[in-house]
Each structure stands twice: as C-alpha cells, then as structure tokens.
Amino acid sequence: MLSILSPIMRIIEIPLQALQRRFGIQRLAWAFLLPNLVLFGLFAFLPIILNVIYALTGGDNVLLGDRPFVGMQNFQTLGACSNYLDPNTCTKDLFWRAVWNTVWFVTLQVGFMVGFALLTALVLNRDIRARGFFRGVFFFPVLLSPVVVALIWKWILQRNGVLNAGLEAMGYDSFAWLVDRGWAFTWSVFLSVWAHMGFYTLILLAGLQAIPRDVYEAALMDRASPWRSFTKITLPLLSPTLLVVLVLALIKSVQVFEEVFAFTGGGPGSATTFMIQFIYQTGFAGAPRLFGLAAAASILLALVLVLLTALQLWANRRNVDG
C-alpha cells in the first residue's frame, strides 16, 4: 500500500515544499485552513455581515445598493415603548407581543419539558416491563417532522377534531381550542413539550446510567429512603447533565417556529406569535417587506442566543473540569 502511495505523496510534496520555502512552516497552516475558512466565510460570516448591513438600512428594496442608510433607526423603532410590560404602548406592538409570548413560552415549555423528561428518564431507568418499547415510544415524536407534529395535533384539536368528537360522545359540548387565545397558547406549549421531550429524556437517561450503582447500594445499606437517595445522590450526580439539558432546551425553545406556525399560524390574533415568526412575517410574508426591521430583530434574538450559548459552554467546561 505504502509503495503505491509514496509516488503520490512525492508529487504532493513538491508544491508543499515550494510553499513552505516561500511562506515558512508557521504560515503554511493557513493553506490547510483556507478551504474551511472560505466555506465558513461564505456561508456563516458573510450572512452575518449582510444581516448587520440590512439592519442599518431601510426601505423595502432587497438590493443593498438601493437601500438608504438609517443607522440605528430600526433598533430604535423596535425599542420605542413607554412601558415594556404593555405592548400596546410600544411603536411596534407586535414585536413586543412576540417578545413576551416567547418569554412565557420558554419559561413554561422548558420548565415542563425538563421536569417531565427527568420524570420519564427516572421511570425508564428502572427495571420495568417492556422498557425498550417505552423508550421507543417516548423518543418517537423526536423523529417526526415539525409540520407533521403540527398537523397531527391540529387534527386532534380542530373544531371537528378527535378531541371534540370524544367530548361530544361523552355528552360534553365541543370547544374551539385553537380559537381561544389561552388554550391555543397552552396547546402550543404542550405540543412542543410532546415533540421534543424524548431527546432530553435520552440524554438524562444516559446521565442516570452513568451514576455508579454501588452508591445506591451503600445508601440502601444505610437505610436511606428513596426520596433521600434521589435528592442526595441522583440529583447532585445528575446535575451536570441536567444543566446541559436545561441550556440546550432553552436555546431550542427561544428558536421556536415551525411547529407552532404550522399549528396555529401565530394566532388567534398574536397569541402564539413568537420571535422567529415576527422576523419571518416582517421580512418575508408581509407587505411591504421590511428587511431592515426583520434584520434588527434577528440581531437582538441572536444576542440572546449568544448569551445562552455562552452559558452552555460554561456548563460544559464545568462538567469537564468536574
């Protein structure tokens, strides 16, 4: 094999040696990094730069040359509010409705999801019958496309859906679940928890299985109650994994869009309109297309995600350092 490769290696060596002589061994590293840097530059760095430029320009033209420079005006428009807690007092009330909807959604969805994922992982970690089957059942929704998830639940919850058929069969009145603001929001949280819980359950299950069994055996010999074992052994030893799960869930939750958009379209009114949908509607679906305002909102969202990612990196480092 080596005998076949060596002539090829010698051919490759020729330009590399020439490059090394010309630039030195330290700078040669850049030649190896160049393909990756070009791809990163084109598909990650350039879009970020373009996004910033759009955020600093106005009008509805997509071509940068035709867009007037407006400085921070788009950010000022988004932030113009006399009371941030009341979107009706803001210039862009729909942006602040989306912000507060997202805050509530993240709080409820992450809280319920991590709680249920932990509970499920604890149950699935026990020696129960058909454990493999149940692990599959809880993980299955993760494999579904967000649009499929939305359509399944829409069929269940719509006016002539399965849930109302069941209620009517039991003698109750049907209810327009997706036309009521509170219920539409509640079901959006539920749907999202249902769709993503399996992934976090799997991570927590792996964390639980990494806890040495002899620690529990020692606790049992000391006649520790199950609750005490949970609070004094399981939770402390699981906390690094739990922290990672929490941060990952937070990042994913802030980015909520596809499934809720297909599920409720952001309604009723703006009850389930979240940040990404606001950006999409402002920049692409509405008329006129306010690319600058959408870009400014996406930069604000990116800042939140950067903070959460920093938190995740810190959590990972903390895990590695023990």
Added chain:
Amino acid sequence: MKKSIMTTTALAALFMAGGMAAQAQEVRFMCYSDGNECEVYDDVLTRFEAENPGIDVIVDVVPYQAILENLPVQLAAGSGPDIAKVTDLGGLHEYYLDLAPYVDRDYWEASFGGTLDWYRGGAGDDGLYGLHSQLTITGAYINRTLFDQAGVDVPGADATWEDWAAASRAVAEATGTQFPMAMDRSGHRIAGPAISYGAQLFDEDGNPILVDEGFTNYVRQFVEWNQDGTMARDVWAGQGGSTYQDAAQEFVNGELVYYYSGSWQVSRFDRDIGDFFDWQVVGSPCGDGGCTGMPGGAGIVGFSQTQHPEAVAAVIDYLAQEDVYAEVTARTRNIPAHAAVAAAGVEYEDTSPQAAAALNAWAAQVPNISPIAYAYQGYAGNRAMFGITVQRVTQAIVGELTVDEAMDRAVSDLADAMAETQ
C-alpha cells in the same frame, strides 16, 4: 490538416450558435392554478410553440404562496421567470415588461381597457403590462336548500348586511346549522363590504387612508358578528398574522348558510357539492355606499429582466387573442375581462347548469362594482393595506385590541408602510 481543423471549428461554432439560439428562445412561465388554469395554458401554448418553432415555453406550476412570497424576492434579486401569473397586479409594476412596442395597442386597449390601469405605475403611464386572464368579483353564496328547509325568504337584491345577517341566523337556528355566516380571512374580501358601508379608503388627493368612519363602522359590525356567533369565528380568529383562510370547506360540508367569498369558488363548488344541496350566488349586500364587491383576479405579465422580450410579448399576445382567450376562459370556467369575449358570452365547458347560472350571476354583478373598489384594486400598495386590515381586525375579534385601538394601529401601520416604500 489545417483546413480540416478550421472546418471542424467552424462547424462547432455553428452548432454552438444554433444551440444558443435555441436556448435563447426558452421562455419560463411561472404559473399557479385556482382550478385547472396552468394545465389549460400548457395545452394552449403547445399550439403556440407549433406555430412559433423558435420559442419554447416552459410552464412551471407553483403553489400560490410561491407567487405571493417567492416571486417578489426573485424579481428583486434579478432571478425571476420571464412570465408569471400574478395577483399583486400593481405591486410588482416596477418589474413588468412593457408589451406596447411588440403588440397591437389598439386591440389591447379595446379588449382590456378597463383592467390595463391595474398594472400601470400611475397617472401618465400608458404602458401595456398585463393580460388580465381572470376577472374575479367578491360576493356571497347561499345554501339555498337550507333557506328552503327553514322556510325563510331569501333577501332581495337590495338587502343590507343586517338583512342577510338576520336571515342567516334564522336559517341556522331553524335547521341546526353550525354557522350562519362566514367571510374569507382576507383584506381584499372585507374591502367590498366596508365600501358598501361608506368607506372611501383614499383621500381627495388619492392618497390611501384606509380608515374612516365607514370603514370603522363595518369593522365594528364585523367584530360584533364574530363575537356573537353570527360569523364563523374560526375563520378569522383561528389564524395569526395576515395568513389567508377561507371557509369553502365549511360551505361544501353544508355547515354554513351564507358564505362571502368570490367568483373563483364556482368550479370548486360545482365539483365538490354536486347535488348534495342547491347553492346560489347572491352578490354583495347593500349599504350607504352601494352594493359592491371587489374586483380582482389574476393576470399574466412579462418581466423586463427577460433576455427575450419579443418572445415573451408574443406568448402573452397569443393568449390575449380573442379566440384563444375565449377558449381558455371556457375551459377554466372564469369570468372574462376581454370586452369582446364578455360581450359574446362564454359557453362554459363541462359545467352544470347551476355553475353556468352562477358564472352568469357573477358577470351580472360587474356593474355594481364601486369606482372606489376599482381604485383600491389598482392601487400598487393595496397588499400592505390588505395585510394591515387582516392583522388588526383579527386582534379586535380576539380581544387583544378594542376596535378603536385596532383602527388607530391600522392608521399608524399604513403610515409606516408608506414611509418605508417612498
């Protein structure tokens, strides 16, 4: 040897030139269908290709959403098709190819005079930009069988919105029907009723205002009907943003007494309702401002960025010819915008007597259309106004805003939109 190389090179150049010439005549037509339009265009344009061997027309069938959302971005980026079927007639004006240098202006003016302005850039623009392929009118359908079963008289031609609401409620109550009334979730749909209530939509100088007393009065009534169950609340309140939503399925299912939509539903109702029940076109109810619906529809336009303007104009001009236009209209079951075709009448193909009667009933509604409705349809910024209307009216229906707050927001949204597009 040298001679043979030169000959080969010359032949290769000739083939390449020939190949490029063949490619140069490729015309891409981005088309969406309400029923079978793209299928019919594809068929008709096959004959055009046979008569014009140098031009190859490729009909790309896309969803309507792609026309609304993707096409404008493609055009702005300079990568759009050569021809498209569009509904944002004035909004895309800046990208249109002026067909005037390539077609018979007199024929076009005589045939499409009433709709040519919808594609133009404003006063002083006399270009020929669009072939109005489908004239549509908004208005109402009723489930006639339910009226007969309930023993409720169908209100007359001069009935008001209140008359229709009372009759629809009575029918729904007597027959146990789920919804008395419904209206498509669309700013275009609600415009006709608002104009009938006295909305002017534009000031004396022709600047858009959207909200005035007439507009507010209709919105207030509409919100009230959504809240008291007269209107099917699911249609408007069940969505967010400015997403379009119709109630055609509810009407087909016999769950709806009175459905305010438009002429383009005839094919669907003819196909899906069959003899399940009798349905009837009743046009638009009346108010202080008249009994108007909104005109509209779709048109075929060429884009100035095309490499082959003559071929594009030839394709559109072919579709504009009286015999071709009449055939397409008959096969697609649409209302003609071509004066001569409309005057001669259309013998619709594969259509039941009920659907033919419906199409004729729609055609009879054309004289009722208010000049304000024509102006609104032709206004380049109407899509922004439609979107604002849907967003804010829905917020009032679901209780996020009062009607007055919603109208204030609509005014400021319109001002923002105007500022961004100037």
